[in-house]
Amino acid sequence: MNYHIQVFAGLAELMGKPMITVSADQETMTVSELKDLLSKYFPEAAAQLQGAFVARNQAYAAPEDLVSIHDEIAIIPPVSGG
Amino acid sequence: MQYHIQLFAGMAEQFGDVITMELSQETVTIADIRTRLNELYPEIASQLSGSFFTHHKKLASPDELVLPSDAIALHQSAPGMETVVSKCGLYAITYDLIDADEVTSKVHDPSHGASLTFNGTTREFTQGQRTVLLEYEAYVPMAMNTMKQIGDEIADRWPSTRTAITHRLGTVRIGETSVVIAVSAAHRDACYEASRHAIERLKQIVPIWKKEVWEDGSEWKGHQLGGWNPHNTP
Numbered sequence: 220m221n222y223h224i225q226v227f228a229g230l231a232e233l234m235g236k237p238m239i240t241v242s243a244d245q246e247t248m249t250v251s252e253l254k255d256l257l258s259k260y261f262p263e264a265a266a267q268l269q270g271a272f273v274a275r276n277q278a279y280a281a282p283e284d285l286v287s288i289h290d291e292i293a294i295i296p297p298v299s300g301g
Numbered sequence: 302m303q304y305h306i307q308l309f310a311g312m313a314e315q316f317g318d319v320i321t322m323e324l325s326q327e328t329v330t331i332a333d334i335r336t337r338l339n340e341l342y343p344e345i346a347s348q349l350s351g352s353f354f355t356h357h358k359k360l361a362s363p364d365e366l367v368l369p370s371d372a373i374a375l376h377q378s379a380p381g382m383e384t385v386v387s388k389c390g391l392y393a394i395t396y397d398l399i400d401a402d403e404v405t406s407k408v409h410d411p412s413h414g415a416s417l418t419f420n421g422t423t424r425e426f427t428q429g430q431r432t433v434l435l436e437y438e439a440y441v442p443m444a445m446n447t448m449k450q451i452g453d454e455i456a457d458r459w460p461s462t463r464t465a466i467t468h469r470l471g472t473v474r475i476g477e478t479s480v481v482i483a484v485s486a487a488h489r490d491a492c493y494e495a496s497r498h499a500i501e502r503l504k505q506i507v508p509i510w511k512k513e514v515w516e517d518g519s520e521w522k523g524h525q526l527g528g529w530n531p532h533n534t535p
Contacts, residue, residue: 295508300507
């Protein structure tokens with residue numbers, strides 16, 4: 220099962236690409252599990268991933284919320300607009 | 302059933318103007334289209350960050366249902382992008398210069414006695430370091446959602462106010478305007494409070510990032526000290 224995850228700004232530079240694909244056995248997982256999985260694939264970005272939030276279908280999700288392979292998933296590092 | 306997705310600019314040059322894909326399920330959403338695109342065209346998928354779908358020329362949410370005959374388009378957030386405007390017209394994201402008067406005109410109301418236009422401009426010196434220019438990037442569909450959320454919050458908290466926000470992306474030179482927030486209200490007290498609320502919330506929840514570019518380097522800005530939480534209530 221492939222999860223496609225958009226990343227932005229400094230995190231995209233750190234991870235080397237703006238769209239990450241990770242695979243897992245299950246079709247859903249919690250936001251926390253997703254962050255842990257990404258940290259395993261990208262240990263150099265682990266600290267920044269911990270400080271970032273996950274958006275599911277274009278809205279901020281809580282750590283215990285579930286994301287599925289059918290969702291639009293994005294990692295939102297601390298924002299700095301304005 | 303076949304679905305057709307229109308591409309623009311750089312993606313159209315690389316992959317053609319239209320992508321046709323087969324989907325067998327009875328009802329199809331924008332999220333299904335994105336998932337299928339990821340599987341069928343990984344080389345497009347790798348460029349999908351910062352991209353967004355429109356459905357009949359309006360920004361589409363992931364759960365929106367689409368039909369095979371519908372006009373579905375995939376846009377990329379990149380210089381040359383057409384300005385994205387919310388359905389209500391009050392919120393916009395653009396790579397062009399912002400016309401502050403135009404944003405202010407959106408909140409004009411004959412029953413309102415006050416309007417404030419906040420211009421966020423790029424600063425040359427931050428803590429002694431000279432910035433040459435700034436680069437802004439956004440997760441466009443979510444940035445549009447959260448700007449609308451701020452306008453809705455303001456309307457709840459200060460009834461009969463109206464809010465409009467336009468944010469710029471791409472390269473912004475020193476002294477240029479990166480964001481304009483216009484608020485109008487029946488009375489000035491509410492107007493000042495609401496205007497302040499809008500910019501503070503924008504900096505807290507709208508997924509837009511800026512990179513300061515100096516003569517000898519650059520840095521993405523954001524909460525350097527940690528503890529950022531977009532779920533905190535204002």
